[in-house]
Amino acid sequence: MSHSPRARSLLSTLLACATLALATPTATAFDEAAAKALAKQNDCFKCHAVDKTKKGPSYQKIAAKYKGKPDGEEKAIKNITMGQKVKLEDGTEEDHKIIDTKDPKELKNLVQWILAQ
Amino acid sequence: MKKTALFLSLAALGLGSAFAADPAKINWAKVPVTQVPLFYPGQSTYEWLRSDEHKNAAKEVKRGDACTACHDEESAEKDIGNKIVKGGRLEPTPIPGKSGYKDLKVQAAYDDSNAYLRFQWKTDNPYPGTEHQYLRFDGKEWKVWGFPKLDKPVQQGKEPGIYEDRLSVMLDDGKVPGFNKQGCWLTCHDGQRDNPKQFTKEEVAANPLLTSIKKSDVRKYLPETRTDPSNWKTGKTVEEIAKLKADGHFLDLIQWRAHRSHAVGMADDGYVLEFRLSDSGRDMFSGNSDNATHAPKFMWDEKKVGYKSITALQLHKGDHFLIREQNAVPFDPNAGWKEGDMIPDYLISREDAMGSAADNKAIASWKEGMWTVVIIRPLGLTNDDDKALKPGAVYNVGFAVHDDNITTRGHQVSFEKTLGLGVTKGTKVDINAVKLP
Numbered sequence: 001m002s003h004s005p006r007a008r009s010l011l012s013t014l015l016a017c018a019t020l021a022l023a024t025p026t027a028t029a030f031d032e033a034a035a036k037a038l039a040k041q042n043d044c045f046k047c048h049a050v051d052k053t054k055k056g057p058s059y060q061k062i063a064a065k066y067k068g069k070p071d072g073e074e075k076a077i078k079n080i081t082m083g084q085k086v087k088l089e090d091g092t093e094e095d096h097k098i099i100d101t102k103d104p105k106e107l108k109n110l111v112q113w114i115l116a117q
Numbered sequence: 118m119k120k121t122a123l124f125l126s127l128a129a130l131g132l133g134s135a136f137a138a139d140p141a142k143i144n145w146a147k148v149p150v151t152q153v154p155l156f157y158p159g160q161s162t163y164e165w166l167r168s169d170e171h172k173n174a175a176k177e178v179k180r181g182d183a184c185t186a187c188h189d190e191e192s193a194e195k196d197i198g199n200k201i202v203k204g205g206r207l208e209p210t211p212i213p214g215k216s217g218y219k220d221l222k223v224q225a226a227y228d229d230s231n232a233y234l235r236f237q238w239k240t241d242n243p244y245p246g247t248e249h250q251y252l253r254f255d256g257k258e259w260k261v262w263g264f265p266k267l268d269k270p271v272q273q274g275k276e277p278g279i280y281e282d283r284l285s286v287m288l289d290d291g292k293v294p295g296f297n298k299q300g301c302w303l304t305c306h307d308g309q310r311d312n313p314k315q316f317t318k319e320e321v322a323a324n325p326l327l328t329s330i331k332k333s334d335v336r337k338y339l340p341e342t343r344t345d346p347s348n349w350k351t352g353k354t355v356e357e358i359a360k361l362k363a364d365g366h367f368l369d370l371i372q373w374r375a376h377r378s379h380a381v382g383m384a385d386d387g388y389v390l391e392f393r394l395s396d397s398g399r400d401m402f403s404g405n406s407d408n409a410t411h412a413p414k415f416m417w418d419e420k421k422v423g424y425k426s427i428t429a430l431q432l433h434k435g436d437h438f439l440i441r442e443q444n445a446v447p448f449d450p451n452a453g454w455k456e457g458d459m460i461p462d463y464l465i466s467r468e469d470a471m472g473s474a475a476d477n478k479a480i481a482s483w484k485e486g487m488w489t490v491v492i493i494r495p496l497g498l499t500n501d502d503d504k505a506l507k508p509g510a511v512y513n514v515g516f517a518v519h520d521d522n523i524t525t526r527g528h529q530v531s532f533e534k535t536l537g538l539g540v541t542k543g544t545k546v547d548i549n550a551v552k553l554p
Contacts, residue, residue: 040196043172045190046187047173049190054186054187055173055177055186092176097172
């Protein structure tokens with residue numbers, strides 16, 4: 001099968017759109033590098049690893065907890081922006097770390113990455 | 118003396134044993150390399166780590182959690198070091214251009230007589246840090262010249278930064294509570310030289326423990342030696358501390374010094390308990406300044422090396438070691454000294470070093486920006502100030518490099534690591550010494 005010049009240019013436009021869609025965070029796509037950089041800068045990895053329990057639960061465990069729950073994203077964002085009390089394994093409580101950004105796009109991107117682990 | 122790289126015969130190193138390998142001939146290419154990340158810790162003392170400044174971590178550190186329970190993320194060491202070294206809450210006097218991080222390559226081997234620990238790291242400077250402080254004639258008097266870079270005179274630009282490079286190993290055989298989790302940080306406290314709330318002379322004089330061991334400053338100590346571990350001014354009795362030592366509650370501290378031990382193919386041997394102490398016997402270096410006149414006690418032997426002293430123009434041109442049995446003669450006050458004449462502030466001697474303080478030998482060279490140091494330590498030492506190394510055993514260790522003319526906390530350090538001597542498969546250690554054929 002051979003494409004006409006017009007069809008070929010249409011195809012490349014479509015491809016360009018698709019790439020763009022992947023690069024910008026949408027409901028399903030996030031920027032992993034940006035999420036990790038933000039988490040690192042905020043010391044999140046000192047308490048959370050992707051796949052093992054540290055002082056806080058693993059991101060996999062957090063993701064499992066919110067799997068299929070529509071309000072997961074919102075709850076997780078609250079957790080990292082409001083300084084809510086969190087319970088530690090030894091039964092004591094402490095205020096959760098407040099992230100140093102208020103940018104909703106950055107927050108959403110980070111939380112989407114966490115919930116995809 | 119000629120440029121670095123000391124070639125010493127086995128006999129000169131005092132390693133005559135029939136079963137000992139020739140350390141210069143070990144095939145290191147066959148020994149596995151462990152990369153140990155070292156980072157600049159600034160003033161992250163025992164006390165800071167247990168304060169609210171160490172956010173959401175004080176409680177865990179107090180109860181004894183390992184540093185790496187939290188600080189194990191990718192490039193943790195690099196991130197911490199590079200941040201602290203630039204200055205801020207943990208570094209009030211940043212050193213321009215200092216690196217916050219170093220890769221230390223570690224290899225280990227042993228035979229029937231000795232353990233061989235090999236280290237490699239890159240220096241910040243394009244020359245080896247083999248110079249140490251000098252006594253300089255100012256036209257009237259001899260005064261110490263050149264200081265470590267964290268000292269005020271250097272920070273104010275009044276003195277050049279001169280201090281030997283160092284590689285230190287702190288070693289525990291499992292008897293020092295908490296060292297397996299928190300490593301060297303057990304010994305680093307507020308009140309010490311260059312740390313927050315640095316001691317005053319009066320405070321030291323008022324401390325019965327330090328006066329009873331005749332010390333005039335505060336150095337590394339283990340928490341167990343104080344009634345309040347976070348307050349150096351408290352102290353247990355000399356008898357209680359003797360008991361801790363007898364029970365093995367001390368750390369071995371081996372320091373390879375690029376001037377004061379390297380010059381004679383050795384590494385010094387000390388330990389940390391209520392202070393950073395030298396092992397019994399005699400070190401390979403001693404002060405060269407006369408207590409009363411401050412003039413040098415020894416100078417170079419002109420007949421052997423062609424000069425009695427050097428000037429600043431000769432710095433970093435060749436090795437400037439003053440070695441009692443090789444190139445030193447008693448100081449002559451009437452030798453026509455001129456302003457700017459310099460003689461090393463320390464006299465070094467392999468022959469005078471004795472006893473437990475003289476256990477560790479070393480072979481080192483600096484090439485293309487990199488130190489390679491092999492420390493040779495006899496197995497099974499029985500002195501009461503040594504940790505005996507034994508085949509099959511596992512030790513907790515911490516490493517530090519002092520680079521670019523600096524002392525005290527101006528080092529790059531490692532989190533706690535484990536060192537095994539030929540441990541069986543299945544025993545997990547960071548560094549496993551291989552048995553030499």
